[in-house]
Amino acid sequence: MPSTPSASSPRVVVIGGGPAGLMAAEVLAAGGCAVELFDAMPSLGRKFLLAGVGGMNITHAEPKPAFVARYASRAGEIGRLLADFDADALRAWIHALGIDTFVGSSGRVFPTDMKAAPLLRAWLKRLRESGVALHTRSRWLGWSEAGELRIATPDGERQLNADAVVLALGGGSWARLGSDGAWVPLLEQRGIDVAPLQPSNCGFEVTGWSVFFADKFAGAPVKPVAIHVDGETPRQGEFVVTATGVEGSLIYALSAPIREQINQGGRAVIHLDLLPHRSREQIVAALSKPRGSRSLAKHLASQMGIDGVRAGLLRELTDADTFQDMGRLATAIKALPLELVRTRPLDEAISSAGGVPFEALDANLMLRQLPGVFCAGEMLDWEAPTGGYLLTACFASGRAAGLGALRWLTRR
Numbered sequence: 001m002p003s004t005p006s007a008s009s010p011r012v013v014v015i016g017g018g019p020a021g022l023m024a025a026e027v028l029a030a031g032g033c034a035v036e037l038f039d040a041m042p043s044l045g046r047k048f049l050l051a052g053v054g055g056m057n058i059t060h061a062e063p064k065p066a067f068v069a070r071y072a073s074r075a076g077e078i079g080r081l082l083a084d085f086d087a088d089a090l091r092a093w094i095h096a097l098g099i100d101t102f103v104g105s106s107g108r109v110f111p112t113d114m115k116a117a118p119l120l121r122a123w124l125k126r127l128r129e130s131g132v133a134l135h136t137r138s139r140w141l142g143w144s145e146a147g148e149l150r151i152a153t154p155d156g157e158r159q160l161n162a163d164a165v166v167l168a169l170g171g172g173s174w175a176r177l178g179s180d181g182a183w184v185p186l187l188e189q190r191g192i193d194v195a196p197l198q199p200s201n202c203g204f205e206v207t208g209w210s211v212f213f214a215d216k217f218a219g220a221p222v223k224p225v226a227i228h229v230d231g232e233t234p235r236q237g238e239f240v241v242t243a244t245g246v247e248g249s250l251i252y253a254l255s256a257p258i259r260e261q262i263n264q265g266g267r268a269v270i271h272l273d274l275l276p277h278r279s280r281e282q283i284v285a286a287l288s289k290p291r292g293s294r295s296l297a298k299h300l301a302s303q304m305g306i307d308g309v310r311a312g313l314l315r316e317l318t319d320a321d322t323f324q325d326m327g328r329l330a331t332a333i334k335a336l337p338l339e340l341v342r343t344r345p346l347d348e349a350i351s352s353a354g355g356v357p358f359e360a361l362d363a364n365l366m367l368r369q370l371p372g373v374f375c376a377g378e379m380l381d382w383e384a385p386t387g388g389y390l391l392t393a394c395f396a397s398g399r400a401a402g403l404g405a406l407r408w409l410t411r412r
Contacts (some may be wrong), residue, residue, distance in 0.1 A: 009034045010409045013149055013162040015140045017044035018178070019391060020377025020398030021168030022123060027402025028166070029130040033409070036160075037132060038151055039178065040139035045120045046177040047170065051391070052116025058094065059087040059388035061103045070389045072256060074382035077358045081396040084403075087388070090395055097122040108388055140169070142186040163412075164372045164405040168398060171352030171378040172197035179352070183379065187356065191369050195357055199349035200383040201390075202255050203247030204268075204340040213316045218243040220309040225250065226273035228335070229257050236276050241309060245340065252350065253385045259343055259353075272336040274310045283330040296323055306333070313338075351390055353383040364404025365397065372408065376401035 010033045014025045017039030025037045037044075051057075060067060064086060071078040091101050091109060099119050100112040111119055128134065141150035141157070148159040170179030181197050188194055223238030227250055239248035251258075254270070261268035275283060283304065291299040301307040306314065314329075317336050322328045346352060356375045360367060365380075367373045376397040384390050 010163040011036075011161070012164045012166065012405060012409075013038065013160060014166045014168065015039075015149075016166075016168035016170060016178075016377065016379075017041070017134070017136070018168060018170055018377060018394065019045070019048055020394045020401070021166065022127065023395050023398030024166040024168060024374075024376055024402035024405070025132045026123075026127060026130065027399055028405060029127070029132050031402075031406040033164075033406070035132045036135065037127075038135045038138040038140060040137070041178045042136055044124060044134060044136065045116075047174055047179055048120060048391075049116050050174070050177060052114075055114045056111050056116040056119070057108045057386070057388045057391075058101065058111065058119075059090050059109045059392045061087065061107045061109055067389070070384050070387075071382055071393065072384075074358070078382055078384075078393050078396070081393065081400050085396040085399050087392055090392055093395075094119065097126065106387075140167075140183070140186070142189065162372075164374065164409055166374045166376060166398075166401050166405060167379065168375070168377040168401070169379045171355060172346050173199065173349040173352045175347050179378065181346075181352075192356065192360055192367060195354040195381045197346060197352045197354040198259060199343040199346045200255055200259070200353040201252040201350035201386055202259075202346075202348065203242060203245060203251060203344040204255075204258060204262075205245040205342045205344065207339060207341055209241075209243070209245075210316060213312055214243050217241045217309045217312050220312075221248070222272075222274075222309055222313070224276055225310075226276035227251075227254060228271045228273065229254050229268070230261070232257050234273070236273075241313075245344070246338070247344070249386065255343075256353065256383055258340060262340065262342060266341070268340045270338050270340065272313065272338055274306060274313070274333045274336060275304060278304075280330050280334045283333055284326055287326040287330060304333070350386060351378060351383060353381070355379045355381040357381045362404075364407055365401040366404055366408060372405075374401040374405050374408075 012028045012033045012035050014021045014037040025035050028035045068075050068079040094101055101109050102112055103109055137154050139152045141152055144150055144159055148161055151158045169183040172181030173179055184194050220241050221238050226234050226236040228234040235253055237250035239246050239250045258268045286303040318332050322332055362368055365374050377394045
């Protein structure tokens with residue numbers, strides 16, 4: 001049970017009402033602090049709720065070493081957070097809210113009813129009962145010259161003093177849900193170097209599809225398919241052709257290395273394996289069979305099952321001579337090059353990379369240059385694929401920031 005705040009209880013302000021901020025508020029209230037949470041949106045957890053549309057993928061049942069590896073260059077930092085609050089701990093926490101979970105066939109973990117809203121409602125009820133004051137339509141504006149927090153509310157600006165502050169303001173994607181990156185200049189004004197926010201789990205644009213291809217195939221899923229990106233293990237899954245390029249789960253899973261190649265060289269070339277379950281030799285043998293009066297398009301469809309959008313991609317991304325040489329055509333089917341030239345806009349991305357570097361934080365997630373100010377969630381400089389990894393790290397970092405603030409307050 002949380003300790004009841006008293007007049008002498010430390011006063012802590014949490015900015016941001018997503019999973020990281022709410023988790024920090026819960027930990028702080030349980031530690032006996034008087035907690036006020038402010039969020040700019042009309043209601044809390046808006047991005048969390050939208051992420052749950054179609055099925056609330058809360059975490060993943062993947063073995064822990066592989067799970068931690070999903071955080072790539074930040075696996076060390078996120079791994080330390082997950083050591084204290086991993087996927088199993090998150091599931092147990094959800095169960096304590098009265099929400100059951102199950103593991104899907106892919107290893108993804110969902111609430112039994114697949115919905116985010118009941119979980120959020122139960123959580124907010126528990127927070128209110130623990131004494132957390134929740135304020136919506138209240139945007140953080142930074143600090144006054146006297147060091148007070150400035151909050152714009154429907155009734156005018158408030159200026160608050162707090163013993164500690166937890167910032168959990170999200171990244172830069174889905175601005176309409178509150179993650180608008182407006183906090184970046186506020187920290188930069190205080191001398192914090194923030195890594196530029198970039199799209200993650202995002203779509204990419206090509207130089208330009210032909211009008212025919214775009215009109216016919218925009219919106220078409222490509223599956224099954226494997227994609228190879230230089231320096232990465234090939235991945236299999238599916239993606240979707242768009243009017244300007246490609247998007248979808250397989251593209252999102254590889255978005256970080258693709259984006260970095262574009263950042264470094266102005267473009268990225270990925271290779272599509274349109275028949276991941278067949279070898280090149282098998283494809284050559286099948287294509288070399290007599291086709292009689294059938295067209296090559298019908299031959300590809302009957303022998304290989306290549307038709308529709310996959311046949312369209314072959315025509316779009318190869319020259320006419322390739323279709324006259326079955327060896328070259330088989331090579332194209334197994335490694336069809338696709339040049340990507342830019343990400344889709346940040347606000348369209350599922351999540352963002354960049355933010356407050358871990359190097360600017362101490363072990364408690366406190367800003368070294370701003371004692372008493374802690375950071376959590378997607379505003380930190382890390383990224384992960386979809387599949388429950390994003391949410392798990394947000395929960396874990398919120399908990400870590402809350403505990404870090406309690407330790408700092410105790411030492412004071």
